[in-house]
Amino acid sequence: MALIVHKYGGTSMGTTERIRSVAQRVAKWARAGHQMVVVPSAMSGETNRLLGMAKELAPNSSTAEAQRELDAIAATGEQVSVGLLALALQSEGMQAVSYAGWQVPIATDSSFTKARITSIDDQRVRADLAVGKVVVITGFQGIDPQGHVTTLGRGGSDTSAVAIAAAMKADECLIYTDVDGVYTTDPRIVPEARRLTTVSFEEMLEMASMGSKVLQIRSVEFAGKYRVPLRVLSSFTPWDIPVEEEARSGTLITFEEDEKMEQAVVSGIAFNRDEAKITVIGVPDKPGIAFQILGPVAEANIDVDVIIQNVSHDGRTDFSFTVHRNDYQRTMDLLKNSVAPTLGASQVRGDPKICKVSIVGIGMRSHVGVASRMFRTLSEDGINIQMISTSEIKTSVVIDEKYMELAVRALHKAFDLDMPTQE
Numbered sequence: 417m418a419l420i421v422h423k424y425g426g427t428s429m430g431t432t433e434r435i436r437s438v439a440q441r442v443a444k445w446a447r448a449g450h451q452m453v454v455v456p457s458a459m460s461g462e463t464n465r466l467l468g469m470a471k472e473l474a475p476n477s478s479t480a481e482a483q484r485e486l487d488a489i490a491a492t493g494e495q496v497s498v499g500l501l502a503l504a505l506q507s508e509g510m511q512a513v514s515y516a517g518w519q520v521p522i523a524t525d526s527s528f529t530k531a532r533i534t535s536i537d538d539q540r541v542r543a544d545l546a547v548g549k550v551v552v553i554t555g556f557q558g559i560d561p562q563g564h565v566t567t568l569g570r571g572g573s574d575t576s577a578v579a580i581a582a583a584m585k586a587d588e589c590l591i592y593t594d595v596d597g598v599y600t601t602d603p604r605i606v607p608e609a610r611r612l613t614t615v616s617f618e619e620m621l622e623m624a625s626m627g628s629k630v631l632q633i634r635s636v637e638f639a640g641k642y643r644v645p646l647r648v649l650s651s652f653t654p655w656d657i658p659v660e661e662e663a664r665s666g667t668l669i670t671f672e673e674d675e676k677m678e679q680a681v682v683s684g685i686a687f688n689r690d691e692a693k694i695t696v697i698g699v700p701d702k703p704g705i706a707f708q709i710l711g712p713v714a715e716a717n718i719d720v721d722v723i724i725q726n727v728s729h730d731g732r733t734d735f736s737f738t739v740h741r742n743d744y745q746r747t748m749d750l751l752k753n754s755v756a757p758t759l760g761a762s763q764v765r766g767d768p769k770i771c772k773v774s775i776v777g778i779g780m781r782s783h784v785g786v787a788s789r790m791f792r793t794l795s796e797d798g799i800n801i802q803m804i805s806t807s808e809i810k811t812s813v814v815i816d817e818k819y820m821e822l823a824v825r826a827l828h829k830a831f832d833l834d835m836p837t838q839e
């Protein structure tokens with residue numbers, strides 16, 4: 417008997433029919449003798465619907481008070497899902513109970529809309545499992561030290577599931593979604609994308625942080641930190657396929673690098689349309705300038721991603737960086753109203769229509785010329801690179817958003833990712 421955590425995403429929970437199928441699948445695993453904890457997301461579109469209503473009433477909800485309410489609103493989507501799934505499980509003849517994050521409790525810090533899990537008390541859940549119940553726990557939410565409901569950021573149910581699996585030392589965490597695993601790139605953009613049977617934890621971490629939303633980045637971080645065996649698989653296969661067959665399907669996130677030794681240099685391509693670029697023009701080129709620009713940005717709790725400073729002319733330089741598109745206006749206002757005038761910068765320019773495309777692969781550690789192949793491919797398609805950032809196993813470029821699909825397709829082909837491999 418193993419302790420297994422299943423996570424089902426929005427599309428997997430999209431209709432009552434889908435929820436019934438999830439219940440049948442979970443019941444199958446429980447009947448095979450496993451202890452089951454299930455973490456569903458809100459039904460597809462529901463979180464957007466809830467936040468859409470909030471936006472109608474309060475377009476600029478950046479205060480802590482407003483963000484508290486946003487979380488209280490958004491968290492209701494998952495509360496409906498857990499109740500419906502527990503009912504569906506009961507209809508399948510299972511004993512099942514649902515809990516909201518605060519009932520477990522799943523403790524988080526107080527960063528509304530992007531809270532971090534600090535601890536999970538598993539006593540109540542263990543007691544239920546011990547008497548044969550399936551436990552259904554809301555994804556995406558927790559409770560802060562003051563008792564306020566918090567959410568973990570969009571796509572956060574992945575993180576809830578992996579964190580619960582880590583806290584309970586589960587034997588495996590299965591992330592059920594609307595694709596049958598992790599692909600070389602988003603199969604919705606490149607139909608030739610191939611499913612990977614395994615992907616190394618480090619590659620998955622880079623792919624998630626570079627924008628592959630198949631797994632929320634924090635879920636991958638948790639899996640790495642606590643060594644949670646993690647698999648991504650489809651909830652759209654027939655629910656009654658044998659458990660052993662299902663348990664081997666999809667993509668396994670591995671922790672052993674040597675399994676990948678003989679494989680492609682580049683394993684995947686990620687892209688991110690959620691960023692915006694800001695350039696401060698004509699700042700004095702002297703020590704402390706990066707701090708004077710980015711210090712106030714950090715103080716405003718705005719995350720900065722790619723940064724470049726150009727060579728200076730006549731003692732002045734241009735300084736560019738990217739932020740999340742949601743923070744674009746706030747960053748522009750901050751720079752225009754206070755930072756730029758203090759520094760004597762001549763202008764602040766913004767471009768919200770950029771995207772970041774990244775190639776990822778642990779093979780990049782041991783191969784040279786990978787980045788230059790990327791740059792050549794983009795230049796052959798006439799795509800201008802605005803910024804570059806690299807790490808040991810990835811190279812990212814910032815380009816005009818309108819070239820995103822073209823760039824991803826061209827790179828996918830250039831690195832032979834559409835070719836079958838012997839896995």
Ligand code: ADP
Nearest residue numbers: 425426427593594598599601602604628629630
């Ligand atoms: P869920 O609601 O189940 O959490 P998401 O929409 O968050 O599902 O994530 C699944 C989606 O991730 C897929 O439908 C796919 O379009 C997208 N995706 C992006 N990059 C990849 C990738 N490399 N492999 C697989 N899917 C990807």
Ligand code: ASP
Nearest residue numbers: 457463556570571572573
């Ligand atoms: N329902 C939340 C969202 O849409 C969390 C999730 O689906 O993982 O972002």
Ligand code: MG
Nearest residue numbers: 425571629630
């Ligand atoms: Mg998701």
